Structures are given as C-alpha cells and as structure tokens.
Amino acid sequence: MGYVFVTRRVPGRAVDLLREAGHDVTVWPEDLPPSPTALRDNLLEADAALTLVTDPVGPDLLAAAPRLRVVANMAVGYDNLDAEAAAAAGVWATNTPGVLHETTADLAFALLLAAARNLVLSDRDTRDGGWVTWSPTAFLGHDPYGSTLGIVGLGEIGRAVARCAAGFGMTVLAATRTPRTEVERELGVERVPLPELLARSDFVSIHVPYGPETEGLMGAAEFAAMKETAILVNTARGGVVDQDALVRALRAGAIGGAALDVTVPEPLPLDHPLYGFPNVTITPHIGSASHATRARMAEMAARNIIAVLAGEEPPNPVNRPPAPRPPA
Numbered sequence: 001m002g003y004v005f006v007t008r009r010v011p012g013r014a015v016d017l018l019r020e021a022g023h024d025v026t027v028w029p030e031d032l033p034p035s036p037t038a039l040r041d042n043l044l045e046a047d048a049a050l051t052l053v054t055d056p057v058g059p060d061l062l063a064a065a066p067r068l069r070v071v072a073n074m075a076v077g078y079d080n081l082d083a084e085a086a087a088a089a090g091v092w093a094t095n096t097p098g099v100l101h102e103t104t105a106d107l108a109f110a111l112l113l114a115a116a117r118n119l120v121l122s123d124r125d126t127r128d129g130g131w132v133t134w135s136p137t138a139f140l141g142h143d144p145y146g147s148t149l150g151i152v153g154l155g156e157i158g159r160a161v162a163r164c165a166a167g168f169g170m171t172v173l174a175a176t177r178t179p180r181t182e183v184e185r186e187l188g189v190e191r192v193p194l195p196e197l198l199a200r201s202d203f204v205s206i207h208v209p210y211g212p213e214t215e216g217l218m219g220a221a222e223f224a225a226m227k228e229t230a231i232l233v234n235t236a237r238g239g240v241v242d243q244d245a246l247v248r249a250l251r252a253g254a255i256g257g258a259a260l261d262v263t264v265p266e267p268l269p270l271d272h273p274l275y276g277f278p279n280v281t282i283t284p285h286i287g288s289a290s291h292a293t294r295a296r297m298a299e300m301a302a303r304n305i306i307a308v309l310a311g312e313e314p315p316n317p318v319n320r321p322p323a324p325r326p327p328a
C-alpha cells in the first residue's frame, strides 16, 4: 500500500481512514507548516500528500517527489497548488468542495455584522474600562437589516451568503462571471455589472477564487466607486484585493471599513497599516474553522487519496493528468 504524508495534524477521522485503507501515514507534528525543504524531504518517498493552503506545491517540488500520485488539498481554494504542473507531472490534484460553503458564508456574515455594529471595537473598549455609562452616541453603526449587499462571485459560498442575507431583509446584488438565471431567481438576487454593484451596495462581499483573472479585482477604481459608508468583506483570498489601494481608500475615507479573513501575506505582519484602522476587522483565515467542517474537509481529502492509491479517479479532482503516474 502507499506512504502518505499529512502536512499537519488534522481533525476528524482522516488519518484513521487512511490507515484503515492500509496506508502508512506520517503526520507532520509541528504547529507551524513544514518549511519548503522539510516538505520536499518528506515527499521524497511519498505516494500521496494531504496538504493545506499553507503548503506551496509547484513544479520543483513535484519533480523532487517521484512517487507522488496525488496531492489532496484540504481546502476548496487551491491557489497554493499548481494544478496544471501537477497534471503535466502525472499527479492528481484535488480539493474539498461542497462541505465548507455554509461555514465560510457564516463567517462572511459574522464579519459583516461585526463590522456594521462595531462588535470588535466595542468589546475591546469594554475590556479597557471604556464602558462608563449608556451612551446615546457611542459605537453607532449601520443597519444590515434592509440594506443592500453586493456579492462578487456567486458560487457555493456566494450563494450561501445570499441565503443569509434573505433573513436580514437585504436587497442582494451579484456580479457573476457565468449568468445562472434560475439560481439568481431562486435566491432573489439581481445580477448587475460590478461597477453598478459597487455604487449601490452598503456591503460588498468577495467570493471569487484567486487567480490571474481576479488578482487585484478590488483596486483603487473599485474603492472609488463604492459608497463612503460601504464595508468591504473579504473571505476569499487576500490577493483578490489590492491591499495598498485598500489602505489608501481607508485613509481617504473613501469607504466605511473592511472586514478581512484573508490577507497578503498571511499572517499579516503586526506593523501593517491595516491594523491601524479602527474600522478594520481582521481574522486569521478561519472561514471554514468549525469542528464539523474541518473534520469533513480532512476526511474528504483522505478519500481522494484512498481513491487514487486504489487506482481509481479521485472524487474531487481539480486537474486531469493525461498520463497519471503508475504506482512506484
């Protein structure tokens, strides 16, 4: 059977599933990810890797792992993994769709509410002794209820956010790449071009994958097009937002604030200007971080590995190697 390297301790039964399928499994024991050298060393003999968004997998690493047949990324986004290079090397690349969208949408909505109603700021102030009386003017926010939400990218997570918004009586706009009239009608979403979405929305929530087409999608022109009170929510990938332009927009008061689960780089260095704005909320890439969802993601990644090592196609491929590597 195969040798599987798992790049961090993962929740749920993933490792048990791999062992029950007869595979020899090594789990990287540290809290921090393996360095590129440690990753390469550990993949030298590996038939499969269970990787995370913190593990860059590119052509050099693939070439240094001659037995590798599958890289199962425990995430729906796979911009850390060069899926095309993997296919060219005969290696399957897989992700974990369909199990984390509700959890990530919950976080996007939590960030939206937190930013709208100053939750983080007021909690911090309370702990610092700032709560001296009930104040008619302190921590005034904006009402999500009855406001307009713009969703950029109406995939699994974007659609789940649209469902959350329905409960808050929001008008929901969406900028999509592929029109899906039925889905939009079912969700009560109005499809509009991005400039119109930016001009009309009180909250703009980003749900597109990161790649050459979406890098810096939210830049100076987009922030200038937003309302001065509008809040940007980003739970997609940091690179979709031009962070320097975001800092300039916040400094100029061109937008009302931002709530970010993803940044460039991650972690965001403590001296980064984004930390200096009271109207910016930052969480450490915890979109899918619920017990149940992380367990499901890890188990899904394990099942992709088990399939490939059994000579089958993986259930969740993001590439298709024309000539998959045979067992070593």
Ligand code: NAP
Pocket (backbone or CB within 6 Å): 076, 077, 078, 100, 101, 104, 152, 153, 154, 155, 156, 157, 158, 175, 176, 177, 178, 207, 208, 209, 210, 213, 214, 235, 236, 237, 261, 262, 285, 286, 287, 288, 289
């Ligand atoms: P998904 O179901 O693949 O949906 C992505 C959507 O974006 C698709 O509908 C796609 O359109 C659309 N899109 C792509 N490029 C676009 C563009 N240029 N303009 C407008 N729409 C565009 O993915 P998902 O599950 O919703 O996840 C979205 C992203 O969220 C992931 O790629 C990942 O990076 C991120 N994520 C973050 C966390 C976190 O922990 N913060 C957790 C999960 C996911 P088509 O239908 O035309 O392809």
